[in-house]
Amino acid sequence: MAMMNKTRDLIQGIVREKSLKWVLSRRTSFEDEYEEMRHSPSGRRKWISDLSPVANVIVGRCSQILNVTMDELQSNFNSVASDTKKSSSNYARNFLEYCCFRTLALSTQVSGHLSDKTFRRLTFDMMLAWEAPAAESQPTLKVDKERTAGVEAFSRIAPAIPTIADVITCFNLFEVLTTSTGGRLTFAVYEKYLGALDRAIKKMKTQTESLLLSGLRLHREERILEVDGTLTTQPVLEHIGTSTWPGRLTLTDHALYFEALRVVTFDKPKVYELADDLKQSIKPELTGPWGSRLFDKAVMYKSISLSEPMIMEFPELTGHSRRDYWLAIMREVLYAHRFIQKHEIEGVEKEETLSKSVLGILRIQAIRDLLLSAAIKYETLLMFNFCNQLPGGDNILETLANVIASRRLDRTNQSTSRSGMYSISTLGILSNLGLVSQVSTEDKLLVGEIVVGELTSLERAVNEARINYKQLEKAQATIDGVKVDGLDTNFAVMKKLLRPMLQLGDFLISMASWDEPIKSIVFCSLSCFIIFREWLGYAVVMLLLFLAIFMLLTRISNQGKPIDQLKVKVPPSMTTMEQILAVQNAISQLxxxxxxxxxxxxxxxxxxxxxxxxxxxxxxxxxxxxxxxxxxxxxxxxxxxxxxxxxxxxxxxxxxxxxxxxxxxxxxxxxxxxxxxxxxxxxxxxx
Known part of the structure; x- marks a missing residue:
């Protein structure tokens, strides 16, 4: 352990020294740094002809932090990269990613790197360079204030630092961060987000220390993720049966702890397990005085270990965002443990999985701190929550389980994990932040979820689910657009839509009524012949094939054309009283x-x-x-x-x-x- 601490201190000293030198020497503009490289084609700041000006500057910074020359970086990349990754069409971007991943793996070993302004600027500039990596890209270098980053660049660089984003929710996080900037990420917003994330990490450490000193006893090694109810102006109320108690609610990465408030102290905490398989369910609940259901501000927890459900109420003057936040983070921990139990994940892989949930909760705490949007859907920013709701989310989790299982092999392959082709792992960065206990190098997961020059199986599963989700959103938009008000109007629309079926019914009734005897005789004779020859199955087959051919021909002929609108004759308008009477009459008939x-x-x-x-x-x-x-x-x-x-x-x-x-x-x-x-x-x- 002492040797590991000395190694870490040495790395931190080197990185800090390199960062300090860069700050002192880079007080000039981005353009000056570019000009210096152009006029100094030797040494560490050598110009690489395959890269754009922005990419050259970023690779130069990486070489300084890594304490190697740009030639050495390029030579190392050429030796470990496959032929496809060294192809001319993708060489610049793949080489840039290689330099970024190696640099980030070293830079994130410094405690407090998120508060380092040079680290924030470097990671953002990496995104700008990723968008224009090749020599034929735009030569513009005014990146300090004018340039913004897009979603593709963010989704490649940000998840390489698991603290900042993860592969599954990075697109949703980008949408939240760019709500007010037109879908492009500015450095000002990005810097504020990293600052809020740094404060959230420090708050978690402080909360853990203060609660343990105040007398909260955890029966295992756990991380305290959130605490509420410590302020008298924002109590948390526990409802069990007819009794209600204010108190302090604590969420860890394994359980919920509620301490009822007495005069000046808290009672012994009640433990509500999230890690054990107790058939738990957590859902929103209504509360109110004397058992009434008036206020939508509570969460209900049920499990087979409780004789009756426990309800936690989070009072606030308007809305229920406080409840929604707690509901999301409680479910995230629960879903993470269900995932672990389902796939029988153990050891360091289990710690890695829980770390993903911890970082997700830290990120939404940072978003809440920024107050970017009053209507944030917290569940979309939490990995396991999001997969539980996303169409195809089960496929993402299955892929994630396969990735975690394959890490056991990666841990035995030190050369692969240290080659720089992979981003740093979640557990590795949490260890660097001091949020998990020190683990030996042999037990660490040394590789992350981003690979240079290719999409991992997890990224492909996420992209496929996102495409399906967008199609569902479009379908839902059409549903919302055709909803009409009024019982009579809805009946008119339904009657118009069912017109073909009604016409078929009228035809069968006409045949059975023998209004036209000749047609009825022909229909009965043909039907009896089909039944006698046992062609009824073939008739059904022909009908289904006819429908399929009709749909295919219609699709080909109407390709690119909008669907013809159905014209519905609006019935005479009804007053509110007439609609109420119509509903009452329908209920009576029912x-x-x-x-x-x-x-x-x-x-x-x-x-x-x-x-x-x-x-x-x-x-x-x-x-x-x-x-x-x-x-x-x-x-x-x-x-x-x-x-x-x-x-x-x-x-x-x-x-x-x-x-x-x-x-x-x-x-x-x-x-x-x-x-x-x-x-x-x-x-x-x-x-």
Whole structure:
């Protein structure tokens, strides 16, 4: 351990010295640094013809921090990179990424690097250089105030520093950071974000130390992620049954701790586990006085270890952003442990996984500190939360599990992990920040999730899910656009949409009514022939193929054209009272339908229970005859008989007999008594 501390102090000294020299010598503008390199083509600041001016400056800075010449950097890259990564079309960008990843892996070993203004400027300039890496790129060098970074550059450089972003949520983070800057990231916003992130890390360390000194006892080594309820103006209320207690709520990377507030001290903390498999569920909840459900400001925690749910309320004057924040970070820890349990992740890989959740929570704490937006969706900035909601998020988590499993092999391959082709790992950077205990070099995950010159399997899974999500968003936008108000208007739209089905129904009713005998004879004969030849399955196949061909031809002919709008005749407008009466009438009709349905079920129950009546005897006889018919007659004959019975009932030869049969059937049905039932809590028997 002593040897490791000495090594770390040496690295920090070297990096600080190099950074200080760079600050003292680089007080001139970016253009002056560029001119110096052009006129000094030897030594550390050599000009590389394949790179753009901006990329040359960044590689020069990297060479100073790494204490190697630019020639040595280029030679090292050429020796470890594959032929595809050294191809002329991608050489400049791949070489730039190699220099950036090596530099960031060294720079982030300095404690407090996020507060270093030179580190902030360097990482932002890396994004600018990434957008224009090749010699044929724009030669503009006014990057201090005028240039901004795009989402692609941010998604390559920022996740290489796991503190700043991760592969899964970096696009959502970029959208939040660029809300007020037109979709491009400015250095001013980026610097404020890193400053807020640095404050969040320091706050986590301070909270852990102060709570442990105040008497909070954790039964295992845990990191304290958030604390609330310490201010009397912002209490946290615990509801269990009818009792309510104010207190202090603490979230760690394993559990929730609630300490009820007494006069001047806190009670012994109650522990609500998030790490164990207790079938937990966490969801928003409504609270109010005397058990009423009025205020949407609470979170409910349920598990098999509790006899009744626990509800935590986060009162605030307006909105429920405080509750939404706690709901998101509690679920993030819970989902992370579910992921670990599902994929049986252990050891240093488990620590790496939890570290991803910890850094995600730190990032949204930084975003809250900046107050960039009052309507931030916290769950979209947390890895496991986001994957739990994102379409295709399960595929992302499966890919992440495979990546974590492959790290066991990477740990044994020191040459690969130290080649500079990979970004630094999450656990490695948390160790550098002092948020996890020191681990030996042999146990560290030495590689991250970004690889020079290629998209990892995790990045590809994220991109695919994002594409699908955008398609779903477009579909949802069309849904929101066709919603109309008014019960009568919605019925008119539905009737118009169902017009083809209604027309088919009218046609079948017309055939069964024998309004046009010739058409009915042709229809019945053709249908009987299809059933007799057992072509019914082929008819269904032909219908499905017809629909598929119709859709294909329509798609080809209408490619690029908008869908024809459906014209709906708006019914006469109804007043609010008329709409209420219409709804009341519809409810009454629905109630009658339910009553009729219950009567049918009660009559059938009476038949099954063989209530003495002539109806029961006849039902038994019919069932026996049907059983023999099914047993001895082919199915096609039964189908033909059923079809002819239904569609020839109103034909001229059968009309009179059918009327008599239906009359007798109704009389038989009415003669069936309804089975009695008893309403629970009411002694009166219903019949």
């Amino acid at each position: 109630e009658e339908l339910v009553q009729d349905g219950n009567i049918i079920l009660l009559k059938l129950r009476a038949l099954l229970l063989a209530v003495p009546s002539q109806a029961t005897d006849r039902a038994i006889l019919v069932l026996v005859l049907l059983a023999f018919a099914v047993a001895f007659l082919p199915i096609k004959f039964l189908l033909i008989m059923a079809f002819l019975e239904i569609f020839t009932r109103n034909s001229p030869p059968r009309r009179v007999s059918s009327e008599k049969f239906m009359r007798r059937f109704r009389e038989w049905w009415f003669s069936i008594p309804a089975a009695p039932f008893l309403l629970d809590g009411n002694d009166k028997k219903k019949k």
